[in-house]
Amino acid sequence: MRAEIYHRTIVSLLVLLLGLPVAATLAYSFATRWGATVLPDGFTLSWYVQLWQDQRFLAAFFRSLVVGFGTLAIGTVVVVPAAFVVFYRFPALDKVMGILSLVPFAVPPVVSSVGLLHLYSDGPLPLVGTPWILVGCDLAIVLPFLYRAQANALGAINLRDLMDAAHILGAGTARAFLMVVFPLLRKGLMASLFLSFSLLLGEFVFANILVGTRYETLQVYLYNVRQVSGHFTSAAVMSYFFFTLVLTWLAARLGR
């Protein structure tokens, strides 16, 4: 009984600690004015209306979606066949891929962005300031999630026998992959895509250092409007938070 009270207290405190800033931001985004008083003066939807009518916000949101979808489209086309080839033809490479996909975690974005600035600010590929460099960086960020999800799914099936069975029955390698293997990867792929997407929407360091306002994405926009009005920024943060929540929920549902 005492142990239960203790556990409940700890969990409640944790939920409170994590939930309080979100709840406060939510309340602030609906408040007309919230200055010296304990409770706000009144509630309004006007910050949301203002936000969703702001062309700059809509453009930044759209750009984030473009970069996110672009990255994940390229990521899927590259990673899914790569994972298949690794497991089907070169199983020893799985370890190499594992290490490779950990690199983005090992090098902090602040550090790698300095290198990237040097490399791509001029020379044969002057990508700094364009969305392309973001797509490249984001690919590196989501690679571990995409690859691991595929690797787990491929490791859980008897890939060689399935491919052999399909081959004997008359399917070529590409056909066997599309008809037999890919449907088994789809669920894991969708879950990892939603998770990666919400991760990319929140990416700030690379976007700010390498591109900044030249191709303003959602996080850079949030940063730049932080001085405008606390209520307005809160509405923006809550909109972003809600969007991410939906994506994460979808990922969790699909991953079951």
Add this chain to the structure above:
Amino acid sequence: MSIVEVSGLAKSFGQTQVFQDISFRLKSGELVTLLGPSGCGKSTLLRCLAGLITVDAGRIAVDDRDITGTPAYSRGIGMVFQSYALFPNMTVAKNIAFGLAMQKLPADEIAARSAKVIGLVELSGYESQYPHQLSGGQRQRVALARALVVEPKILLLDEPLSALDARIRKSLRDQIRDIQQRLGLTTIFVTHDQEEALILSDRIFVMDGGRIVQEGTAESVYAEPASQFVARFMGHYNLLDGTQSKALLGIETTGYIAIRPESILLSDHPTETEEGIPGVVRRRQLLGNIIRYSVESTGVSLSVDRLNGSADDLLPEGAAVRLRIDKSILREVH
């Protein structure tokens, strides 16, 4: 006329020679077992016959047509895997129809032919189930139906019963043999289980270390093992080396003397004057219808099998016995 002719087949992975100098002929409608311990190259050989792995040397011909370089799908071969290899995202019906769909046959023909094999493997009513909803035995029957529906010239079975429990294994084993004989299908069955091989096969090819070390009917391979390895692998042969055989039987040999456990007669109330070799029962194992005694005589331990008759016939451990060994059925192996 032989339908399958294999000559001089060899395969190695890097430095490891998987099998070499494999040659055999199969007659039409014959069921042949590749029998051997794991790692002897039998499964790799089967995959080479199926066209899933290329061979380094040798020739495979079916109906006088050289198929050594032919891709798997146009060899006219059906294969069943130990892991079933059913497509988890497809229903039983879709799994079975896969090969026919790949041939782009009309839908009504696919349906008719699928229904026929589904009836053959007794899976009617399960068409819309997914593999994960079926038992192991049912899954393997789906795999069998999927291999049969394309009407292959040769059926290859790679340890199809190994993943099943004993009861299902026996009934499916009989069902496979029954279907194979009804269709008159030339079949190669890979197994490491000698009992399975003895029951199923028209002929057995015993493999060891990447070579076929003996081939023949089940009866001949069991009764006349060509080597010490086959004797050990096929049954619970007693193998006596030169010293042991001299001491026990007075026979000199440079190899081994193989004695089948069921060919030794035990006399359980020996008299002083009775013929036979004196021994003592050291251990008794009940194998169902057979009781296996471990009998020690002149420092040699022998396995002796007796039918499990009445309880009065049971010999206790420590009992003094006399062994009678018919020397005409002894075999000398190397």
